Amino acid sequence: MKPGFLDKLVSRLDSVDPGEVHQLVTRLIREKGTLTKVFEALREGVIILDPESRVDFMNTAACQFFGLDPKRATGELIASQIRGLDWESLARPGHAVSRDLEVFYPDHRYLNFYLAPIEDSGAPLGHVMLVRDLTTTRAEAEETLETERLNALTLLAAGVAHEIGNPLNSLDIHLQLMGRKLRKLAAGDRGPLEENLKTARQEIQRLDTILKQFLHAVRPTKPTRERCDLHFLLKETLKLLEPELASRNIAVELDLAEFLPPANVDGGQFQQVFYNLIRNAYQALPGQNGRISIRTRFTEYEFVITIEDNGTGISPEHMGALFEPYRTTKSSGSGLGLLIVRRIIREHGGEIEIDSKENSGTRIHIHLPRGDRSPRLLASPTIDL
Structure with missing residues (x-):
């Protein structure tokens, strides 16, 4: 008016x-x-x-x-x-x-x-x-940007596989030939050379591992699903990490849901998810006597797996770059672990949620749907004539 x-x-x-x-x-x-x-x-x-x-x-x-x-x-x-x-x-x-x-x-x-x-x-x-x-438009723009970034990385991965993978194979073959010739030398002469050869082969294996991690992070992979016991996968993963956890005197607390239904997942891929997340958790613990809590629960619609530590937490400036490749706070990390984890979880229709505060630990929730989230057509009603 x-x-x-x-x-x-x-x-x-x-x-x-x-x-x-x-x-x-x-x-x-x-x-x-x-x-x-x-x-x-x-x-x-x-x-x-x-x-x-x-x-x-x-x-x-x-x-x-x-x-x-x-x-x-x-x-x-x-x-x-x-x-x-x-x-x-x-x-x-x-x-x-x-x-x-x-x-x-x-x-x-x-x-x-x-x-x-x-x-x-x-x-x-x-x-x-x-x-x-x-808010929604911004989220869609960020998702589009992430897709474009992954597409660019996929193209880069093809070049990396060709330009680095082939020379690495060639180097490994030549080192094997050198190893055979070294074995023909006298024991006193080949000692230092074998040590140098061993170091060279270890470095080649390390580069090959980094290359495989990079390719796995950026290449779309289709999970081979089967009915799996998530608790079994968790416990098997903890067995693999048991020596490292024991050496650091880290306590692992399990709060597992009773009568957890089987999940339709790729068991190998989800064991890799648990391995990366638990390893990240204990590496964030300062010194000895840290604690990692693992909890599972389920509803009619989803499984929720929570992995929590009482470590150093994540600073606000690092929270925004957690899933960017080669962004890591570890001196020996590749920065691909969380990128691989999120890719696997999303390929299963799930989502990962990270809640962290600096000096107060980190809590990670994995939300995994129990059924297929894709739309389905309802059957047409029958009409009696």
Whole structure:
């Protein structure tokens, strides 16, 4: 409703027939109600401000974005309702502003708002603020970017396999030939040479392992599914890691769900998932006497496996780059472990969730669907004729 129009109407009330005044007021009320319904139906947030930047109107979507009560917010300065923005610099006469905004309450959202002045014949009447939720769009953009990054890595992997894999095989063959010739020498002469040869072959094997990890991380793999006992896979993995855990005096606490149903997974791939995550957990433990807790539970729809440690945790700057290849905080790590883990879990239709705070440990949840999440067609109803 434009105040200028209302001022003109009030100034002419004396010369207007009472019946016409009634019709005008009824029309204004009806139009105001229609506009309110239109604004409430929008998914975008709508906020109307007066010239002093006080809230005149706020639709339901805007209230949900910022966690506000429209009754309490109406009449209040917008700066007191949405904190963290310099409204004096934003709400300049004659200037429209478009800005992105990240909010953490009541939900973590990425928003974009458009702030434009409302004028009547050059006289400022306030501002209108339109707010859009970009959270889903941003997530889709990040997923697209990740797909493009993995596609680029896949192309790179093909080149790496050719340019490095073949020379490594050739070197290994030549070292084997050298080893045969060394065995023909006298025992006293071949001792130092055998040590050097052993070191060279170990380094070649290490490079070959890194290459295989890289290829496994970026190449799409189709899991060979079968009914597996997740508890059995967990315990077998712990047996493999038992010497390292014992040498560090690390306690492993198991809280396993009773009567856990079999899971339709690739047992070898999921053993690799558990191996990487448990190994990451104990490597994050400072010194001796650390603790790792492993918990399983299930619902009608999914399995949830939780691996928690009381280690050093993950800093905020590293949390955003956990799944980037070759980004690692370990001096001897390849930075591919979590990338491989997430790829395997996602190929099984699941998701990995990481909750960590620096100096307070890390908790990892694996959400694995019990059934196929792909859509299915329902059978057509039978009709008796």
